[in-house]
Amino acid sequence: MFSKSKKTERIDSEQREQYEYARKRIKQKKNLMRHFIFFLLGSIFLLVVDLVLKKGADILFPNWSVWVVLIWAFILLIHVFNVFVMSKFMGKEWEDRQLEKLKAKQAERINKLQKKVDDELPLPKKKEVQDPMKPLTEKKDNNPLPPDVQ
Structure with missing residues (x-):
């Protein structure tokens, strides 16, 4: 319990990178599955509203829900392509x-x-560089004031 040698698992950078990549892929697939479920439920709802309840045809056009579902299906296919195909190439x-x-x-x-x-x-040559060890007070006159003040 109070031993000096503590056994802690350390994850090296490569394992950490693999873990982050796996977590990212799982999140992508989870979002795709969520999109698919919303697509199914939304499609059923839209088709029932349009075809069974006959709502929206007077405002939009007949069979509007079929077009909405087709467009949504196309967007879902793009999402599937992005998750499964593009992740292989890119x-x-x-x-x-x-x-x-x-x-x-x-x-x-x-x-x-x-x-x-x-x-x-x-860069200036070594001869041109002032020696930092050489004091700055080694001038002809040791007066710290500028010439016009004297």
Whole structure:
């Protein structure tokens, strides 16, 4: 109970990254399932309102609910495509490759800017740099006041 060696599980960065990716995928699939359930319930409701209760045809057009359900089904298919197909092509590996490309471009841009700065404003030679150990008071006259005040 009071031992000095505590056994704590540490998650290394790779395991943490895999965990975050898995959590993200689960959330995507959960949202897709929620969208599908809302689609089913909403479609049934809209079809009942239009076809059974005959509401909305005088304001909109006949069989308006069929068109709404078809458009919603198309949106649901886009969501399915995004979760299952696009995650394969544009998944974690694709993100990592894009990140590495962007980091390489940024490093190249920084190197170009550094070279431009070095060319335009070169650093002074060692002889030109004042010795920091040399006191500043080693002037011809040790008067701290400016010349016009004297």
